[in-house]
Amino acid sequence: MGSKHDLFLEVSDPRAENARHDFCDMMFIALSAVLCGAESCADMALFGRSKEKFLRQFLDLPYGVPSHDTxxxxxxxxxxxxxxxxxxxFCKAFGSALRKGAAGVIAIDGKACRRGYDAGKMHVPxxxxxxxxxxVRLSLGYVAAEHGGEAAAALEVLQLVDIAGATVTADALHCHRTMAGVICEGGADYVLTLKGNQPGLLRDARTELDAKKGRSAAREDRRHSGPVMRRVRVVSAGDMAQKHDFPGLRAIIVLETETGGQTSERLFLASRLFTPREAMHIIRAHWDIENGLHWSLDVTLKEDEARARKDNAPHNLAILRRLALNLARSVKDKNSLRATFKRAAWDDAFLLKLFAQMR
Structure with missing residues (x-):
């Protein structure tokens, strides 16, 4: 494993110059603790005390293990x-693996830390x-949405990530011309969910769908609850890009889902005339952010139960969890994420192997 300082030196230590505990030591302990199942700062301190003998093999710890308050x-x-x-x-260290992922789908989505609110502010976590x-199932970038400004944060995160050659997906909140413009300027394509918050676009998209046959494909999946039939149709957007001043708009995608006798329909705007099967792949890939990231954060790392709420703590701990997930997924084996975190807690050599992915 490379020096622990290689991992965190590019992050500024915000404390006074006479702070007792080494910044990189503390960050190493914190990330190690999360990889071993820690859910809070109190858990980090407990992890440090429990693993102090192991940690002293490569950390000086002249003042012992920091307290949870520290x-x-x-x-x-x-x-x-x-x-x-x-x-x-971290993602740049993956080189060719990341480039392969960039040729696919980059999903943009917001998430709340549901219990990270101050007293009396449950409605604004x-x-x-x-x-x-x-x-590749990796978090590429993270931006705090100040004062609930998810739309602005989405634009900001796109500036942090190399999206060239990718297809960027997002839900209806982000279906607007500014988002489309930023994506096109970054050298990427887009597939954006279209709903009633854009009534003019929605009306004209339905007109195009009614007037054109386009190309279509269908796929049936089996679930415990029964079969799910999905049908995708892709048609040209006509002159909608000019009419609505919507950068790059070339196609409309409609996804029809039939399950249990119920049928639902979703519309999307796209910057390229994808084949129906490409469109279906992109739409399904976007859903992976719910299963691969949000579900893992809430079920495996208990993010929705986290009570850190002061100053920058909610966001910094959220970033730490995403970094831990990236590290856990960097080891290619058949174990579940939960098993990977347990193994890190039980096997010191495996924990160091996870850190080696960050060199």
Missing amino acids: FSRLFRAIDPVEFSGLLER PMSVTAWAAG
């Missing part, structure tokens, strides 16, 4: 914009937006 103060003070840069630097590489 960890808490540190994560409240770190600049989350700077800290989130670790995600990008901390929000963030993550860029997710569906092909």
Whole structure:
């Protein structure tokens, strides 16, 4: 494993110069603790005390293991914009694997830390937006959505990530001309969900769908609840790009899903005339951010139960969890994420192997 300082040196230490505990030591302990199942700053301190003999093999710890209050103060003070840069630097280390993912789908979506609110502010939990590489299942970038500004945060995260050659997907909140323009300027294609929040676009898209046959494909999947039939149709967007001043708009995609006798329909705007099977792959890949990221954060790492709420702590701990997921997924084996985290807790050599992925 490379020096622990190689991992965190590019993150500024926000504390006073006379702080007792080494910044990189604390960050190493914190990330190690999360990889071993820690859910809070109190868990980080407990992990450090329990693993102190192991940690002293490569950390000096002249003042012992920091307390939970010391960890808490540190994560409240770190600049989350700077800290989130670790995600990008980590992904660059994957080289060809990441480039293969970039040729696929990058999903943009927001998420709330549902219990990270101050007293009396349950309705405004901390929000963030993550860029997710569906092909390699890695978090590429993270931006805090200040004051619930998810749309602005989505535009910001696109500036942090190299999207060239990818297809960027997002839900209806992000279906607007500014988003489309930023994606096109970044050298990427887009598939954006279209709903009633864009009534003019929705009306004209339905007109194009009614007037044109386009190309279509169907696929049936089997689930425990029964078969699910999906039909995709792709038609040209005609002059909608000019009419609505919508950068790059070339196609309309409609996905019809039939299950249990119920049929639903979803519309999407696209910057390329994808084949129906390409369109189906892209739409399904976008859903992976819910299963591959949000579900893993909430079920495996208990993010929705996290109570950190002061200053920058909710966002910095959220970034730490995403970094831990990236590391856990960097080891290609047949174990579940939960099993990977358990193995890291039980096997010190395996924990160090995870850190080696960040060199």
